[in-house]
Amino acid sequence: MIRLIALISIGIVLSAKVYADDLLETTELSRRALSMPMALLDSEQKLGQFAAGRSLFNQMWVIAPSNDADIDGLGPLYNSISCLACHPGNGRGRSPDGPTEKMRSMLVRLSVPGENPFHSKPHPVYGGQLQEFAVPGVPSEGRAELHYEYSTITLSEGETAILRKPSIQLVNPGYGDFGEVLTSARIGPALVGMGLIDMIDKQEIVSWQDPNDANADGISGRVNWIWDDIMQTRKIGRFGYKANIVSLDRQTANAFHEDLGLTSALFPDENCSAIQHDCQKAVSGGEPELTSEQLHAVNFYLKFLAVPAPRNPDNPEVTRGRAVFDEAACAACHRPQIRTQENTNPKAFADRLIAPYSDFLLHDMGEDLADNRPDNGATGTEWRTAPLWGIGLAEQVGDKVGYLHDGRATTLLEAILWHGGEGQKSRDAVINMPKSDRDALLEFLNSL
Amino acid sequence: MIKNLLTCTLACLLLLSGVAKAVTLNVMTSYPQPVVMVMQQAFEEAHPDIELNILWRRPHDALSLLLQEESADVDVIWMPSVRTFLSLKAHEKLAQLKLNREGLPILLGETAISDPQGYFIATEIAGYGLFFEPEKLKQAGLVVPNQWQDLLAAEWQDNIALPIPSEVSFAHMLIDQLLQAEGWQTGWNQWQQIAANSHLMGRGGMFTTEAVLAGQAKVAFTMDFFAATSIANGANGKFIYPKQTAFNPAHVGILAKSTQPEAAHTFVDFLVSEQGQSLLLHPDLRKLPVRPSVYSEAPNMQNPFAGNILHQYDYQTGLQRREYNAVVFDAAITMHHDKLKQAWQQWHQLQQNANADQRAALAEIKTVLQQWPLKEPAMDEAIVQDCAQRHDDDEKQQNCEEFKSELAQSFERQYDKALNMLAQFNAKT
Known part of the structure; x- marks a missing residue:
């Protein structure tokens, strides 16, 4: 009964336009579809601020010392020279297709096994992330190779899909044997609606959780509560594949720190472990390397990136696909609507129904998708429901993209077929439904 | 299998x-x-x-x-x-x-x-040229320019996006190619007049092409690849190389x-x-x-x-005086852009309905506006060298700054004088 009410309410919302106006959306369909400013930025000054943030987002950072102190400080250890490398066109990254190919828009998280199912400690030598590059004079940490095991799934009308399951092999260790280590590969996610996600009403997220599956629908979902050292309070994790980052500014500063090796007020220490002595002695690009103004500028840019407006919502195939999406219970986690809080900055973000298609909760997605690496409140089988807005434009903005946290899926259908655990029923429904329904479902996803 | x-x-x-x-x-x-x-x-x-x-x-x-x-x-x-x-x-x-x-x-x-x-x-x-949206140009009654000098005309007022060379690195060569093609003073006079019709675009902000797409300008000075990538990524724009470019x-x-x-x-x-x-x-x-x-x-x-x-361009000349040119551009244009704009806008307005006597008076004002106090420098001139090395040497930086400051004052006096003359002209008519 509860499920029925939920589906009806979802259906009502889906049939209505989610936004009151298009201040936050873009109808751009080109390769820049995920890079447009919100129409809300209506002055030269605000557009200038947006462009300044973009300039830093696109910036190729420089190894210190340099004559350009404003952009130096890359490393000592790093994965990439720019933000754009992992988020081409602000879209998704991809995984290498085999062990000889480099990770160009992907990285590997590290930790050591422990007893706690929700938390694991960073590797004592290599830290929480494998950085494949280093400044001159500092050994890089090594390289991660991706190996695949392939399997074939047969769908209802005899069509087949080939799935590839990655395994990670760490090679060329720069600081001694990796020993027993937990790994988790992550592609750069699309950067859609991050400012709005930051403003979602926390009660909305909390009200959707059902940690003990009280309604017995097979779907639980729980908030990942994160302790915020600065505010000395518990906050909802909204960002990251494991929902373990509480805000946009934290997410940005964390990525600058871990991926590019740039310190900021939020992460003032270089990303060297205690025994990485050369790393510790490397020349710094400033204290911090990324100024508060620069961090603010990048956050401004990310906050005001326009959300793609759904395409062809009245197309009969899309409408049918939307119904299939409901019937397969995809909407139980990929929640089509969620409300922002009443007080926001900017005010235009306040009290809006937005359509990220996520509940921002952690769900057990089964063994096949598990990384078996507890991560700051999330178990090795739990993942945050991935927002789907803009997902239909992924292949438009990137030359080649991947889906799911580690990019193992090369199509949306493959991504669905990897759903297990709480998503198993939906996945089975998709496998067993008539091909025409499956096509309609994909058409709907491509319209987002 | x-x-x-x-x-x-x-x-x-x-x-x-x-x-x-x-x-x-x-x-x-x-x-x-x-x-x-x-x-x-x-x-x-x-x-x-x-x-x-x-x-x-x-x-x-x-x-x-x-x-x-x-x-x-x-x-x-x-x-x-x-x-x-x-x-x-x-x-x-x-x-x-x-x-x-x-x-x-x-x-x-x-x-x-x-x-x-x-x-x-x-x-x-990569070549220099102009980016615009043909439909918007047509709606505004503007004809597609085919040479840089077309942009001197009054109808382009507030319709151009022009990068500042001291802040946007590709603009150095853009500025110098016109100086090389037209000659030192004529080239600079043309830049003054084009700048008076322009929005000046600095570092870290929008690209000039974006100023066109955002409706803030009708035409942008740019390099071909900025325009071409913009068009390839969905912009409804067009790019042309003027008759003479670099x-x-x-x-x-x-x-x-x-x-x-x-x-x-x-x-x-x-x-x-x-x-x-x-x-x-x-x-x-x-x-x-x-x-x-x-x-x-x-x-x-x-x-x-x-x-x-x-395409005719002497890279050596352009390179040796690029920093000097950037300083001159700032002193003559960037630092007094409002006055320069105001003076040229008033001048164009008055010129439209002026009779023969008035045109003579306006010609005199134009001469004041276009006075150019600098001869084309020799490449071994100390100030050219100082400005070229200003980022690496404090003393040279100071020399170059003093040069810039004096030059800026000179241009300001000149623009003030032209504005006064325009005010007097207005008072009489």
Whole structure:
């Protein structure tokens, strides 16, 4: 009964336009579809601020010392020279297709096994992330190779899909044997609606959780509560594949720190472990390397990136696909609507129904998708429901993209077929439904 | 069957893994991520035995680093900066390239784009021109310009996006190509008048092309690839080269002390090969190939080697006075832009309905507005040198700043005088 009410309410919302106006959306369909400013930025000054943030987002950072102190400080250890490398066109990254190919828009998280199912400690030598590059004079940490095991799934009308399951092999260790280590590969996610996600009403997220599956629908979902050292309070994790980052500014500063090796007020220490002595002695690009103004500028840019407006919502195939999406219970986690809080900055973000298609909760997605690496409140089988807005434009903005946290899926259908655990029923429904329904479902996803 | 094939593929890949550790080639560049990404990925796929380690620096920083005795371990330098390559060659930091140059012209028009002695070679070129949205131009009753001078006219008031050379590096050559084509004073007078019709665009803000797309200007001074990538990515715009323009080549060279000369040559060969040149047509790059045969793959791209666009530019002159020009531009234009705009706007307005006597008076005011207090400098003039080295030497910086300050005051007095004359003219009529 509860499920029925939920589906009806979802259906009502889906049939209505989610936004009151298009201040936050873009109808751009080109390769820049995920890079447009919100129409809300209506002055030269605000557009200038947006462009300044973009300039830093696109910036190729420089190894210190340099004559350009404003952009130096890359490393000592790093994965990439720019933000754009992992988020081409602000879209998704991809995984290498085999062990000889480099990770160009992907990285590997590290930790050591422990007893706690929700938390694991960073590797004592290599830290929480494998950085494949280093400044001159500092050994890089090594390289991660991706190996695949392939399997074939047969769908209802005899069509087949080939799935590839990655395994990670760490090679060329720069600081001694990796020993027993937990790994988790992550592609750069699309950067859609991050400012709005930051403003979602926390009660909305909390009200959707059902940690003990009280309604017995097979779907639980729980908030990942994160302790915020600065505010000395518990906050909802909204960002990251494991929902373990509480805000946009934290997410940005964390990525600058871990991926590019740039310190900021939020992460003032270089990303060297205690025994990485050369790393510790490397020349710094400033204290911090990324100024508060620069961090603010990048956050401004990310906050005001326009959300793609759904395409062809009245197309009969899309409408049918939307119904299939409901019937397969995809909407139980990929929640089509969620409300922002009443007080926001900017005010235009306040009290809006937005359509990220996520509940921002952690769900057990089964063994096949598990990384078996507890991560700051999330178990090795739990993942945050991935927002789907803009997902239909992924292949438009990137030359080649991947889906799911580690990019193992090369199509949306493959991504669905990897759903297990709480998503198993939906996945089975998709496998067993008539091909025409499956096509309609994909058409709907491509319209987002 | 599929399963077997996949198993084999996997096994083969596993065998390949770790078989040969790739040579690491250190490449210093100032190219943005999309260019690096496209080229690096294609190169490493074509040559899995060579891994590129990208060291990013702005050109002046790269040059300063590479001129140091104990400079970084760099094998290849690859960037759009003629000055950097000329200087590295002069300091004997580059090795002579051993390349098959067939199909790669050294000259564009009468100007050499690659080093005739083979120390560096052009990898792409980019030309200056104008970007606009044809429909919006039509709606505003504006005719598509076909030469820079068309933008002097009153109807272009507030309709142009013009980059400031001291803040936007590509604008140095843009400014100087007009000075070289029109002569020193005429060229500067034309820039004053164009600037009076323009929004000046600085560092870190919108691109000039975006100012057009955002409706803040009707036409933008830009380089072809900014416009072409914008169009390739969905913008409804058009780009034209004016009758006379200039093209800026990018180059690649191998450092004399490279420890990987063979791998370095492989990379250089790749950049100028048919494959490497074709990659320039990627929608995020859209740079002009230096291998003319590649233009057959790009019917919408104008081929400057076909000789239809007039290109005459002395890179040495432009490079030696680029900083000096930037200082002059700021003193004459940026620092008093409001007054310059105001004066020219009033002048155009009054000129429209003026009778013969009034036109004579207005001609006098125009002369005041166009007084140009500077002769074309000799390249060895101290102030040109001081301004060129102002970022590296405090004393030279101070000299250049004093020059700029005095010049700015002189221009301000001149614009004030013109404004007073315009006010008096108004009072009389």
